[in-house]
Amino acid sequence: MALLIKDKSEIKTANTFTSVNPATLELLGEIDVFNKERVDLRVSKAHDAFSIWSKIPLEERLIYISKARDYIMDNLDNLCELITKENGKPLVESISADILPVLDLMDYYIKNKNAIPSHENISLGKWSLLNKSSYIEYVPLGVIAIISPWNFPFSIPMGQIIQAIITGNTVVLKPSEHTPLIALEMANIFNKIGLPDGVFNVVTGLGETGSNLVSARVNKIVFTGSVATGKKIMAAAAQNLTPVVLELGGKDPMIVLKDVNMSNASSGAVWGAFTNSGQVCASVERMYVDESIADEFIYEVVRKTKKLRQGIGLDKNTDIGPMISLAQMNIVKDHVQDARDRGAKILTGGEQFNDLAGYFYKPTILTNVNHDFKIVSEETFGPVLPIMTFKSEEEVIKMANDSKYALTASIWTTDIERAKNMANQIEAGTVSINDCVSTFALCQTPWGGGKESGIGRTHGKFGIMEFVEPKHIHVDKNYNMKKFWWYGYDENRLDLMKQSLKLLFTNGGVTALPQLIKDLMKNKPL
Numbered sequence: 001m002a003l004l005i006k007d008k009s010e011i012k013t014a015n016t017f018t019s020v021n022p023a024t025l026e027l028l029g030e031i032d033v034f035n036k037e038r039v040d041l042r043v044s045k046a047h048d049a050f051s052i053w054s055k056i057p058l059e060e061r062l063i064y065i066s067k068a069r070d071y072i073m074d075n076l077d078n079l080c081e082l083i084t085k086e087n088g089k090p091l092v093e094s095i096s097a098d099i100l101p102v103l104d105l106m107d108y109y110i111k112n113k114n115a116i117p118s119h120e121n122i123s124l125g126k127w128s129l130l131n132k133s134s135y136i137e138y139v140p141l142g143v144i145a146i147i148s149p150w151n152f153p154f155s156i157p158m159g160q161i162i163q164a165i166i167t168g169n170t171v172v173l174k175p176s177e178h179t180p181l182i183a184l185e186m187a188n189i190f191n192k193i194g195l196p197d198g199v200f201n202v203v204t205g206l207g208e209t210g211s212n213l214v215s216a217r218v219n220k221i222v223f224t225g226s227v228a229t230g231k232k233i234m235a236a237a238a239q240n241l242t243p244v245v246l247e248l249g250g251k252d253p254m255i256v257l258k259d260v261n262m263s264n265a266s267s268g269a270v271w272g273a274f275t276n277s278g279q280v281c282a283s284v285e286r287m288y289v290d291e292s293i294a295d296e297f298i299y300e301v302v303r304k305t306k307k308l309r310q311g312i313g314l315d316k317n318t319d320i321g322p323m324i325s326l327a328q329m330n331i332v333k334d335h336v337q338d339a340r341d342r343g344a345k346i347l348t349g350g351e352q353f354n355d356l357a358g359y360f361y362k363p364t365i366l367t368n369v370n371h372d373f374k375i376v377s378e379e380t381f382g383p384v385l386p387i388m389t390f391k392s393e394e395e396v397i398k399m400a401n402d403s404k405y406a407l408t409a410s411i412w413t414t415d416i417e418r419a420k421n422m423a424n425q426i427e428a429g430t431v432s433i434n435d436c437v438s439t440f441a442l443c444q445t446p447w448g449g450g451k452e453s454g455i456g457r458t459h460g461k462f463g464i465m466e467f468v469e470p471k472h473i474h475v476d477k478n479y480n481m482k483k484f485w486w487y488g489y490d491e492n493r494l495d496l497m498k499q500s501l502k503l504l505f506t507n508g509g510v511t512a513l514p515q516l517i518k519d520l521m522k523n524k525p526l
């Protein structure tokens with residue numbers, strides 16, 4: 001009989017930790033903890049590989065991406081099964097949320113080389129009259145440390161890895177301690193397709209391994225995870241002035257206007273709140289419904305939630321899998337208890353689902369809540385949906401913005417122009433109209449947020465720019481002409497400067513031309 005692990009933290013030693021199936025609590029593997037010395041060795045290997053990889057033409061780098069895409073397609077079932085076993089999500093979500101976004105991102109860059117920054121001419125305006133020109137070469141940064149969470153264990157790191165390596169960087173990945181086997185499978189994919197040794201590296205372990213990577217000789221840190229860890233990483237990175245991208249938490253509002261398509265929006269709400277067992281940085285974590293339709297809308301949301309089938313992700317009929325860990329489920333229990341104590345009404349759920357061994361919490365809907373409740377103000381990261389009502393547009397915008405997070409938000413209505421106007425007033429990295437959560441899968445658009453949701457972007461043109469540095473090359477073709485700002489200062493030069501300003505920056509400045517020519521003739525550069 002398989003070994004069952006009640007709480008992952010039960011089994012770990014100084015040198016190893018365990019991977020556990022959160023649905024069945026079966027032990028999936030025992031994994032190495034990388035100490036500082038081993039982390040440094042991997043970083044050093046990535047630096048060695050960088051000196052070669054960064055010089056390989058883009059076309060050649062993209063061939064490796066094509067091969068990786070083909071390998072993933074050829075091994076789809078095994079990969080899906082591994083993601084579902086180690087993370088718990090249903091098989092459909094392993095495809096829709098973890099594999100599809102990666103394949104699409106790979107395909108996008110394979111077909112759109114121009115989306116990968118390489119060379120750009122800069123217009124110099126007036127300076128070009130002096131036969132000057134400038135251009136930018138976008139150069140890779142070096143070794144990128146990618147530190148990731150467990151909730152999208154394949155799509156989050158893999159999208160970042162692809163963007164990093166196609167721009168000529170090498171990568172050291174520190175995956176979540178909850179999903180190390182998926183990261184080791186990524187290493188296997190790159191190994192199988194013949195990616196040069198050292199371009200992609202994995203260091204497994206707990207938080208300390210991540211901390212060792214942050215203080216190692218890396219050129220950038222791309223972190224996705226909690227606000228608390230993000231703050232620690234930013235403070236540690238400051239020691240070496242290592243730049244950071246931080247993709248952190250969210251408390252994303254869904255706003256439902258009274259002219260909404262009720263059937264559609266209620267299905268969207270149920271999926272947006274409970275997909276991946278609600279463990280999504282962009283999931284619908286709080287909902288505001290126009291009070292004139294609230295009763296009917298909430299009834300529909302509760303009715304549909306009650307139909308969800310909770311179970312093991314490998315069962316093809318499962319809608320909601322387990323949570324990732326006991327610790328994560330305890331946060332949900334704490335938030336629900338706080339709400340209950342303050343008088344919240346629980347319309348469905350509100351307790352653990354005990355039919356199975358794993359960490360299952362029933363999809364839960366609450367009303368009679370407000371912004372003083374933990375469940376409305378703090379990130380819960382579980383299958384719970386607190387619902388509030390509003391009377392006016394002004395009021396709901398204020399409520400949506402009343403949060404320390406600003407990752408995503410959604411507005412549901414048939415009046416698209418009104419929603420666009422509201423979107424302009426909402427503080428979030430992404431505002432979706434009549435959709436939610438799914439924009440992470442759009443590889444063309446920026447992903448990230450403001451306030452405590454993070455710094456920087458991944459995906460799209462802003463995301464890929466995080467992996468390059470603009471190197472400016474300036475060319476002056478007048479190699480035999482002294483510049484008028486070089487030494488040889490005197491009264492004449494001062495006048496020459498003033499006449500130049502007059503010519504360039506005043507209306508009718510052309511009247512300065514005769515004096516400027518005279519000054520130029522008398523100019524005596526050193």
Ligand code: NAD
Pocket residue numbers: 147148149150151152156174175176177205206207208209210211212214224225226227228229230232233247248249250280281282379381407448453454
């Ligand atoms: P976490 O912060 O606990 O861990 C994330 C990673 O950081 C893990 O690999 C962990 O081992 C590592 N780590 C922990 N301590 C560290 C330290 N001191 N130095 C370096 N690394 C360290 O987060 P989690 O529980 O894995 O993920 C859930 C959180 O991630 C949620 O808050 C969620 O909103 C957020 N998230 C954000 C996004 C986004 O795109 N904005 C996406 C997914 C998840």
